[in-house]
Amino acid sequence: MKANSFGKYFGITTFGESHGPAIGVVIEDVKPGIKFPLEEIQNELDARKPGKKQFTSSRKEEDKLVILSGVFEGKTTGMPICLVVYNKEARTEDYEHLKDIFRPGHADYTYFKKFKIYDYRGGGRASGRETISRVAASGLVTDLLKDIRINLYPIQIGKFVAESLDFNFRNELNWFDRNNYNELVDYLQKIQEKGDSVGGIVEVKIENLPAGLGDPVFEKLDANFAKAILSIGSTKGIEFGDGFELAQLKGSQVNDQMDKTGFLSNHSGGILGGISTGQSLVFRFVVKPTSSINIPQKTISKEGEEVIFKSSGRHDTCIIPRILPVAKAMIKLVLADAISHQKLIEDNKLDLVDYREAIDKIDEDILVALIRRKEISIIIGKYKKEKQIKVDDKEREKEILNNLKKKAKLWKINENYIEGLWKLIIEESKINQ
Ligand SMILES: Cc1cc2nc3c(=O)[nH]c(=O)nc-3n(C[C@H](O)[C@H](O)[C@H](O)COP(=O)(O)O)c2cc1C
CATH class of the missing domain: 3.60.150.10 (Chorismate synthase AroC)
Incomplete structure (x- = not known):
C-alpha cells in the first residue's frame, strides 16, 4: 500500500525521519519546461521552519531546499523531481x-x-x-x-x-x-x-x-x-x-x-x-x-x-x-x-499531453493493482500451506474466470481478451508461491 503517497493526478511520495539524514519528496508527472519555483518554495519552507517564530520549537534548522533530480537550468525536465532538506541540527x-x-x-x-x-x-x-x-x-x-x-x-x-x-x-x-x-x-x-x-x-x-x-x-x-x-x-x-x-x-x-x-x-x-x-x-x-x-x-x-x-x-x-x-x-x-x-x-x-497523462496514470494504477494482487496471492498461498490446504485450486480459478467473462459480456469487452489477460495474471501470481 502506498501509505506515504498522496494525490491521483499530481502524485507525490514523501520520505524521511526527523533525525535521519534528510526529509524529502518525489514528484512524478510534472510537465517539462516549467520554471522551477525555487524562491517561492523556499519562502514557504521558511514560514514552516522551527525556531523562527515565538512559541515554536528552538530547533535551529536552515531547511534549505536541495534539488536532486528533474530540474535542469532552472526548468523541469519531465523526469521525476526529487527534493530534499537535510536535517542539520x-x-x-x-x-x-x-x-x-x-x-x-x-x-x-x-x-x-x-x-x-x-x-x-x-x-x-x-x-x-x-x-x-x-x-x-x-x-x-x-x-x-x-x-x-x-x-x-x-x-x-x-x-x-x-x-x-x-x-x-x-x-x-x-x-x-x-x-x-x-x-x-x-x-x-x-x-x-x-x-x-x-x-x-x-x-x-x-x-x-x-x-x-x-x-x-x-x-x-x-x-x-x-x-x-x-x-x-x-x-x-x-x-x-x-x-x-x-x-x-x-x-x-x-x-x-x-x-x-x-x-x-x-x-x-x-x-x-x-x-x-x-x-x-x-x-x-x-x-x-x-x-x-x-x-x-x-x-x-x-x-x-x-x-x-x-x-x-x-x-x-x-x-x-x-x-x-x-x-x-x-x-x-x-x-x-x-x-x-x-x-x-x-x-x-x-490536448495530447493531457490525454497521455491520463493514459499513463491508468497504466500506473493497473500496475499497482497487479502488485497488490500478487502480494495477496502469496499470502493466500502461505495460509493454505500452513493449514495444509492444496494451493492450486482449478475449480476456483474456473469460477473466477467465468465471473470475469460474464462481466466482460455485460460491459461489452472481448471475452477472449479477458481470458488471455486473466491466464497471464494467474501465471504471474503463481511465481513465488
Ligand atoms: C508543523 C508541526 C510541528 C509539530 N511539532 C511538534 C512538537 O514540537 N512536539 C510534539 O510533540 N509534536 C509536534 N507535532 C505533532 C506530532 O507530529 C503529532 O502530534 C504526533 O506525531 C502524534 O500524532 P497525532 O497527534 O496526529 O495523533 C507537530 C506537528 C506539525 C504538523
Whole structure:
C-alpha cells in the first residue's frame, strides 16, 4: 500500500525521519519546461521552519531546499523531481533516554504495536518535520490554481477566541484580533514557562473557486480535504460550513436557497454532494495541544513497566503558527488534483499531453493493482500451506474466470481478451508461491 503517497493526478511520495539524514519528496508527472519555483518554495519552507517564530520549537534548522533530480537550468525536465532538506541540527542525545518509553500523546506506542520497530528520535516519521515534503511539493502546483485564493488563520488558540478579524494586523502568530493579541501572547508565555502546550482552531476560506470541482462519491472534495488535513500530525477534527452547529439547527434554517442571482446563503461551506458550488469554500480544523511537554506524566515502557516521563527535547508550545503553511500546502495539493481531473472530463480543454497523462496514470494504477494482487496471492498461498490446504485450486480459478467473462459480456469487452489477460495474471501470481 502506498501509505506515504498522496494525490491521483499530481502524485507525490514523501520520505524521511526527523533525525535521519534528510526529509524529502518525489514528484512524478510534472510537465517539462516549467520554471522551477525555487524562491517561492523556499519562502514557504521558511514560514514552516522551527525556531523562527515565538512559541515554536528552538530547533535551529536552515531547511534549505536541495534539488536532486528533474530540474535542469532552472526548468523541469519531465523526469521525476526529487527534493530534499537535510536535517542539520538533530540532537539525537536528547532522545536517548526515551528509546524504550512510549511518550504520552505521541505515535511511539502505535508505531511500535504496528511495526515492532520505530525510529524514536524526535518522533521519527511521525514528526512535524515530515511536513517539509508536503510544503515543498505544493510549490509546483501554484500555476494550476490560477486565481484561487486560499486564506487560513487561527480563530482560537487555547482559551482565546479571535472575534473581530483585521487582516492588516500583522504578527508572528497570524492572530488577527488586535483586541486580545497582547493578552494571548502573555498567556502563551505563561504556558511556555510552565513547559505546557495548547492547541487551537484554524479557519480556511478558499475564494474564486469554480463550481464543479470534486467528484462523487469517494472523491468528494470535502472528503479529500478531510483526509488531507487529518493526515497532518496533531489535527483532530474538521467541519465544513456550519459544521457541528448543524446538529441543533433546522432544515429551514440551513438550506442554501437560490434565486436568479445565485445562492442566498452559504451554510454548506461551498460544497454540495462533494462538488464545489462556486461560493467561498469554508472549513475549520482543530489542532491538539503539542504532545511533548516538560511536565511529568505517566506512561509505560516497552516492557510494560509504569514510568514517569517528562520531555526534555525541544517542542512547539503551540503548533498553530507552524501548521498554517502545511495546511495550505495540503489544500493546494487537493485542489490541484480536483482541477486536473476536471480538465480531463471537460474534453474540449484537453490536448495530447493531457490525454497521455491520463493514459499513463491508468497504466500506473493497473500496475499497482497487479502488485497488490500478487502480494495477496502469496499470502493466500502461505495460509493454505500452513493449514495444509492444496494451493492450486482449478475449480476456483474456473469460477473466477467465468465471473470475469460474464462481466466482460455485460460491459461489452472481448471475452477472449479477458481470458488471455486473466491466464497471464494467474501465471504471474503463481511465481513465488
Ligand atoms: C508543523 C508541526 C510541528 C509539530 N511539532 C511538534 C512538537 O514540537 N512536539 C510534539 O510533540 N509534536 C509536534 N507535532 C505533532 C506530532 O507530529 C503529532 O502530534 C504526533 O506525531 C502524534 O500524532 P497525532 O497527534 O496526529 O495523533 C507537530 C506537528 C506539525 C504538523
